[in-house]
Amino acid sequence: MRRAQLKMGETIAIMVVFFFLVVFGFSFYTRVQTSSFQQQYRRNIDLNAIQTVQKVSFLPELQCSFRNVQVDNCLDILKVERFYRELINHNDMLNYYYDLFGFSNITIKQIYPEGPTYYVYTKPLENASFSISTYVPVSLYNATSREYYIGIMEVRVYAK
């Protein structure tokens, strides 16, 4: 009877150690997975920021065009101003462009000659845990005076 009890105790002890190892291994694996998910999440946000920059840089609503030929890295000031006015005055426009830019702020600072800051899109995320800013040098074209200025476009993408 004692030998059987001893055997049973031995078996239970092995089981306890075994399950302890399983639980330990499982929690270790979960931690590694969580860290990997966080890295993946961060990577996706970085990719999203790059996509937003690409989209805004090549948007026909903002780009300079001559005889329907688009000029890369050139934004038409008249288009930029009218685009932003449409966004703030018409909800349907804001909703449409939210699909393109999501939660982000897009502004252009005229740096040479020093001039105003133009707003392109403003929809920041409340309680955002972090944001990624990307700066792109652009030409600004004034269609009225037919002059070019130099500007810096800031695309700030927000994430939780």
Added chain:
Amino acid sequence: MRKRGAIELQFNWVFTLIVGAAIFVFFFGIINRYTNIAASTTSANIINDLETITTGASVSRGTVQTIRLPNVDITFDCADCFCHYSIRGVSKQFRDKIIFAPSLIKGRNLIAWTLDWSSPFRVTNLLYLTSPYIRYIIVGNSNLALEINSTLPSELDRDYNATFPGSSIQDENNYKVRFVYVDVLPQNNDLANLVSMKDDDVTAISIDSSANPPKIDFYKKQGSVWSSSISTTYFTNTEDVIAAIFSEDADTYNCNMQSLYGRMAKVTRIYINRTYFFYTNPPSGCASTLYDMTALTTLESKSLILAQQFPPTNLNDLRDIITQTATLSTQNTRTQLWSCPEIY
């Protein structure tokens, strides 16, 4: 004593069996769950990478890229015009992108091709996705047929036939075959050697460029003959025709055309505002009449109609788009002649 030993022995076996089974079920459950999670994670990663690739491709004009992918099936579908692509059950909506693709892209290679869509100002880039294992057979000798043949990228598996190919078309084990009849009607003889393929995998479009507005009919193989026209839709330029070539059916083509005209309405609104500025403040030496906004406002109103329904119930809306596009193009040329700021 012997009886007790026998019971003890039996109990040990039963105990081992139960615990063994419990451990087996436990680990099987964990492995199964994590296999599913790993598969979903891989699919989600591929979808995210594909999203980045398509965004990059869609902003660069007139480029063809062959993209290497893991060997997964990518399905494209438009349900009630909510278009999305999926990999093993993980889906992503097209959202702002206008993508024309077959219902299934198989294999490790994906061909991504972009073309500029203007009417007459640039509205967006159309993104065409396909597989090098899908075969495109162009039939016809009209100018449009020649233009399509010269425009399609060499990366595609395509054949050009000025006359009906008939039985010279052999089954080359492509998983899909699309016939493109340009200004001619589909011929049943062309299916002679493709009868063994599934009906859904052999499809055709017939383009009628002389109709007003120009139209496209979609067909499907039914045994050894072509079905009667499944549906009819319309086009305004060569980019639209190519979009129809790459689309699985008329519904997916029409849904993407709706998105395209929705986008056109937004771009037109910015041009209306910009042109109005020049109309009210004409630059010196430039008459305000150069910035007449009739063509632009018509383009906006008609594109809004087409964004709601494509093809439109009243085909005059599409005809108006074609005529006003030409009018605006002439108007823009006039601003150039007067050395004035252009409309677009």
